[in-house]
Amino acid sequence: MGNIKVLRPGINVTIQDMGRPQHQHLGVPVSGALDPDALRLANALVGNPETCGALEIRMFGPTLEVATDAVRVALAGTRAELEILGQDPFRLPAHQSVRLVRGQKFRVGALPDGSTATLAIEGGFAVPQVYASRSTYSRAGIGGLKGRALREGDLLPLQLAMVEARDEQRLADDAYLDDGGPFRVILGPQRDFFTDEATALFLASVYTVTRDADRMGMRLDGPLLCHARGYNIVSDGIVTGAVQVPGNGLPIILLADHQTTGGYPKLAAVISADIPRLGRLRPGDEIRFEETTVEAAEAERKVREALLRRLIDAMAPAGAWLDEAALYRENLISGIVVETSSAV
Amino acid sequence: MPAGDTALVVEYGETVDPVINRRVRQLAVAVDANRLAGIIDLVPTMRSLMIHYDPLVLSQAALIDAVAPLIAATPDLSGIVRRWRIPVCYEGDCAPDMTVVAEALSMTPQAVIDCHTAADLEVFMMGFLPGFPYLGLLPEIFDLPRRPEPRVKVPQRSISVAARQTTIYTIESPGGWHLIGRTPIDFYDPDRAEPILVAAGDSVRFEAVSIAAYQAIRQAVEAGDHDLKCEIING
Numbered sequence: 314m315g316n317i318k319v320l321r322p323g324i325n326v327t328i329q330d331m332g333r334p335q336h337q338h339l340g341v342p343v344s345g346a347l348d349p350d351a352l353r354l355a356n357a358l359v360g361n362p363e364t365c366g367a368l369e370i371r372m373f374g375p376t377l378e379v380a381t382d383a384v385r386v387a388l389a390g391t392r393a394e395l396e397i398l399g400q401d402p403f404r405l406p407a408h409q410s411v412r413l414v415r416g417q418k419f420r421v422g423a424l425p426d427g428s429t430a431t432l433a434i435e436g437g438f439a440v441p442q443v444y445a446s447r448s449t450y451s452r453a454g455i456g457g458l459k460g461r462a463l464r465e466g467d468l469l470p471l472q473l474a475m476v477e478a479r480d481e482q483r484l485a486d487d488a489y490l491d492d493g494g495p496f497r498v499i500l501g502p503q504r505d506f507f508t509d510e511a512t513a514l515f516l517a518s519v520y521t522v523t524r525d526a527d528r529m530g531m532r533l534d535g536p537l538l539c540h541a542r543g544y545n546i547v548s549d550g551i552v553t554g555a556v557q558v559p560g561n562g563l564p565i566i567l568l569a570d571h572q573t574t575g576g577y578p579k580l581a582a583v584i585s586a587d588i589p590r591l592g593r594l595r596p597g598d599e600i601r602f603e604e605t606t607v608e609a610a611e612a613e614r615k616v617r618e619a620l621l622r623r624l625i626d627a628m629a630p631a632g633a634w635l636d637e638a639a640l641y642r643e644n645l646i647s648g649i650v651v652e653t654s655s656a657v
Numbered sequence: 658m659p660a661g662d663t664a665l666v667v668e669y670g671e672t673v674d675p676v677i678n679r680r681v682r683q684l685a686v687a688v689d690a691n692r693l694a695g696i697i698d699l700v701p702t703m704r705s706l707m708i709h710y711d712p713l714v715l716s717q718a719a720l721i722d723a724v725a726p727l728i729a730a731t732p733d734l735s736g737i738v739r740r741w742r743i744p745v746c747y748e749g750d751c752a753p754d755m756t757v758v759a760e761a762l763s764m765t766p767q768a769v770i771d772c773h774t775a776a777d778l779e780v781f782m783m784g785f786l787p788g789f790p791y792l793g794l795l796p797e798i799f800d801l802p803r804r805p806e807p808r809v810k811v812p813q814r815s816i817s818v819a820a821r822q823t824t825i826y827t828i829e830s831p832g833g834w835h836l837i838g839r840t841p842i843d844f845y846d847p848d849r850a851e852p853i854l855v856a857a858g859d860s861v862r863f864e865a866v867s868i869a870a871y872q873a874i875r876q877a878v879e880a881g882d883h884d885l886k887c888e889i890i891n892g
Contacts, residue, residue: 334709338685338700339853340783340790340827443847453787453828455847502658502666547673548784550700550707552664574702574784582661585712607717610662614712 315381315474319467323375327449328457330366336444337573344448347592351390355433357625358387358410366447367433374421382475391430408484427593436473480630495603498581506578511538524596528570537562548574554583584610586617668705678781687727702782740860742886746871751839780859788845788853793822807833841875
């Protein structure tokens with residue numbers, strides 16, 4: 314079986330797919346990609362089903378080596394470049410697939426834009442499924458590679474030992490990363506645990522993402538929100554994107570690895586159309602919230618879905634630039650050293 | 658009540674009350690029996706049911722229309738109950754908080770054990786960790802607050818009590834409940850065909866065992882030749 318060898322592990326790089334949404338009633342967290350749009354796009358670029366498990370990178374990517382005949386990879390959710398190392402190094406923009414052969418080393422460095430990027434590989438990883446998902450939930454050691462983030466020296470087993478050469482694919486544009494604007498929220502289900510002033514303050518203020526941010530949730534810094542009726546509730550269910558406010562009055566937005574139930578009042582929930590960009594936020598980012606309705610959120614979600622479909626349908630062969638890259642590869646394979654004016 | 662555009666919360670109360678919890682679970686059974694396309698999961702909690710759904714398949718308005726007539730109805734809970742018998746060692750290192758709990762309740766440790774093993778307990782809900790059940794209710798005297806300082810690491814399979822409820826830490830985790838025992842049985846084992854042991858609506862009866870028996874059962878569990886005691890009860 315073919316592998317990808319981990320030369321440097323990056324930061325909290327885990328295998329994620331669409332998670333385990335169907336087992337929350339047993340206390341199993343959903344997990345899955347923080348940025349599901351990027352997961353779907355990266356998979357589409359390498360010809361996978363959109364929900365296939367891929368590597369999720371947080372802030373700083375890994376250095377990897379192809380330990381099989383050939384692989385095809387693509388990076389999405391960021392404008393970071395895929396750096397192909399070796400004698401004739403070159404850099405490949407994100408949102409473009411590339412075929413790499415045995416012995417080639419490649420890396421993703423520090424992400425220049427968001428906190429999260431996705432690196433998909435054709436065929437995906439041959440790791441066991443737990444509750445129908447390969448997503449890693451590190452806290453309980455579930456899924457992914459041995460239930461944890463990558464470590465130096467790991468061998469990531471691949472479903473495909475070899476992929477054939479073919480036209481590489483490129484995304485027509487990456488403007489989906491530029492979604493600005495406030496995060497839309499639906500108030501509740503415990504809005505009545507907060508004063509009206511607190512709700513108004515939440516909707517009117519700028520909050521900053523703190524360093525206390527991981528796959529489970531992100532703590533925000535900003536104006537304190539007063540509880541009207543205390544800050545303990547008898548536990549109820551939690552959705553991804555829920556804004557819960559513990560006793561200190563500072564909101565926490567719950568992300569993919571959130572617990573299935575919880576005992577802090579939840580003032581609001583970020584709408585599903587805004588979850589992917591929520592997953593890309595990084596410490597220091599300033600954000601605002603805006604109230605919306607369920608009906609408007611459902612319409613926004615359909616718009617978002619249509620945008621993603623258009624992007625995937627408009628994927629095109631990567632063209633001339635990539636032929637040049639392919640040329641380098643062929644030279645590498647046959648051992649011919651060519652003078653290169655360094656790629657792009 | 659909406660929880661964003663991907664979940665609906667049906668709340669029956671705001672307190673810990675087995676009657677409220679039963680109504681929540683009844684609704685889960687009723688919604689599941691006529692499960693609409695787009696419903697992803699039904700998560701009963703002590704006081705409310707969270708219905709997770711896919712907004713690209715199902716609108717919240719259509720979901721509310723379908724669920725509303727079921728809320729007032731009170732169907733019987735499903736006729737089948739799984740009744741587990743779970744060995745627990747309440748001694749020594751297995752029970753670091755036994756002395757504190759016994760003192761707080763003005764009881765002897767043996768009386769605490771007798772109370773904890775006296776009745777079949779209901780699984781009200783699952784949450785906090787994979788396979789982590791909330792069981793109750795214990796006698797009123799067990800209405801203990803949590804520890805002032807949560808432990809950073811609670812050993813897996815610890816049995817704990819707080820607020821008239823009891824639970825099992827399925828994996829090592831931080832935790833604020835009082836530890837009065839430990840079971841040799843895995844309530845979560847990722848290598849088992851069905852990793853999670855119990856579900857909401859199950860019934861659990863604890864049985865006190867000695868340290869020696871605890872160790873013997875644990876060895877058998879790890880060797881894969883321990884038969885769990887579980888009865889399927891109709892009615």
